[in-house]
Amino acid sequence: MSQVKMTVNGKEMSGDVEGRTLLSQFLRDTLGLTGTHVGCDTSQCGACVVHVDGQAVKSCAMLAMEADGAEVATIEGQAAPDGTLNTIQQAFQDHHGLQCGFCTPGMVMSTAALLKENPKPSEAEIRDYLEGNLCRCTGYHNIVKAILAASGQDVSALAAE
Amino acid sequence: MYNFEFEKPASIADAVAALGDEDAQALGGGQTLIPTLKQRLASPSKLVSLTGISEMQGICMDDDGRVCIGGASTHAAVAEGASAYPALAALAGGIGDPAVRARGTIGGSLANNDPAACYPAAVLASGATIFTNAREIAADDYFQGMFTTALDEGEIVTEIKFPVPEAANYQKFEQPASRFAMVGVFVAKFADGVRVAVTGASEDGVFRWAEAEAALSANFSADALADMAPAADGMIADLHGTSEYRAHLVGVMTRRAVAAAS
Ligand SMILES: Cc1cc2nc3c(=O)[nH]c(=O)nc-3n(C[C@H](O)[C@H](O)[C@H](O)COP(=O)(O)OP(=O)(O)OC[C@H]3O[C@@H](n4cnc5c(N)ncnc54)[C@H](O)[C@@H]3O)c2cc1C
Ligand code: FES
Numbered sequence A: 001m002s003q004v005k006m007t008v009n010g011k012e013m014s015g016d017v018e019g020r021t022l023l024s025q026f027l028r029d030t031l032g033l034t035g036t037h038v039g040c041d042t043s044q045c046g047a048c049v050v051h052v053d054g055q056a057v058k059s060c061a062m063l064a065m066e067a068d069g070a071e072v073a074t075i076e077g078q079a080a081p082d083g084t085l086n087t088i089q090q091a092f093q094d095h096h097g098l099q100c101g102f103c104t105p106g107m108v109m110s111t112a113a114l115l116k117e118n119p120k121p122s123e124a125e126i127r128d129y130l131e132g133n134l135c136r137c138t139g140y141h142n143i144v145k146a147i148l149a150a151s152g153q154d155v156s157a158l159a160a161e
Numbered sequence B: 001m002y003n004f005e006f007e008k009p010a011s012i013a014d015a016v017a018a019l020g021d022e023d024a025q026a027l028g029g030g031q032t033l034i035p036t037l038k039q040r041l042a043s044p045s046k047l048v049s050l051t052g053i054s055e056m057q058g059i060c061m062d063d064d065g066r067v068c069i070g071g072a073s074t075h076a077a078v079a080e081g082a083s084a085y086p087a088l089a090a091l092a093g094g095i096g097d098p099a100v101r102a103r104g105t106i107g108g109s110l111a112n113n114d115p116a117a118c119y120p121a122a123v124l125a126s127g128a129t130i131f132t133n134a135r136e137i138a139a140d141d142y143f144q145g146m147f148t149t150a151l152d153e154g155e156i157v158t159e160i161k162f163p164v165p166e167a168a169n170y171q172k173f174e175q176p177a178s179r180f181a182m183v184g185v186f187v188a189k190f191a192d193g194v195r196v197a198v199t200g201a202s203e204d205g206v207f208r209w210a211e212a213e214a215a216l217s218a219n220f221s222a223d224a225l226a227d228m229a230p231a232a233d234g235m236i237a238d239l240h241g242t243s244e245y246r247a248h249l250v251g252v253m254t255r256r257a258v259a260a261a262s
């Protein structure tokens, strides 16, 4: 066992890990931040996406020790401390961008990374960016709509479902 | 996943030393290796992370006009930073998804030499040189069949140098489930001839399509390839497509790459 330290959602956190401990396991099991979901554990679904030093990564495909000293952002840090949803989360709610909600933490974190890189993405750019985030419920349409809305764009341009 | 020790050296020399231990293995971005470990298809005693080695990061231009890419550079870094070689930057930006590109590295991709990986096509078509901690290896000598390369045990890909062609393009027909290349073709036109490298298609991994190279060196246009396709013999056949289908796709993707080359 070795100790790792990282800043998670702005707070210093530390814990003991093995070499093989994944970042997703450290966040969920050691820190109790179970908002980061593990859907596939095979790098396909993107439910486990978090930010490490500002970049979206699949936390099931990164060792906790690789994140030693890093700044990590998870879904738990997205809403304000009083629970007020951030713009992206609110847009997902307003536009029914989720049904069961299992993919949503990863969708929101990927969206946050996308909008940082590209504040006004087109529909095609949104769909392309979300290639690694799978949703079994929504058919993606309302997720795309929510992201257009979150980036301050007109959603009526998107064909009615 | 079996347990292992973890080390993160800060220099190539320290990484080479750490890899000297029995059953030690290099860890790049982990996008291939971590899933492999989960399936217990590998059981290293120690993983030596290459992500903390600054001398293996970054993209620059050498005095011969080659684009030089550190072996631990991520796909995202190449997509963003290799603007002097647009076809290469575009290829890197089309690998996997953003999260995979944020971690996966060019050195890891080349060491792995997956028969459906994208980078091998760029390296082979460009006639790039692979630099390791021990030597330099020409692309034509480096790829030795599916998942097989000229690398020795514990040898690290530290840098890749790409001559920049006059015109180049990569066309990838995505396998619909994995989004790896079902067939990918990289065409590179140099002053002294055209090189065409094909990934995803052959049971022997990435290969140069000599017939197309000869035709395109004489006349660099999609018409020069007319109905040309490589022999279906030795092409991969699986539930996504027959070997005949893949051979046909090689012709189609090569013509598209030539038409799009700039
Ligand atoms: C969902 C998904 C989609 C993908 N899509 C594509 C795609 O479309 N096209 C594509 O080409 N690839 C694709 N990949 C693979 C991806 O590009 C990997 O990043 C790459 O194959 C391996 O790079 P890595 O740095 O992650 O290496 P790792 O997984 O860390 O290592 C792979 C192997 O290389 C060795 N190694 C690592 N770095 C070095 C080095 N510098 N020198 C010597 N040996 C080294 C390791 O010991 C290991 O054996 C995809 C992966 C995923 C998970
Ligand atoms: S749980 Fe990480 S990609 Fe599915």
Ligand code: FES
Pocket (backbone or CB within 6 Å): A097, A098, A099, A100, A101, A102, A103, A104, A134, A135, A136, A137, A138
């Ligand atoms: S809302 Fe159920 S998986 Fe996306």
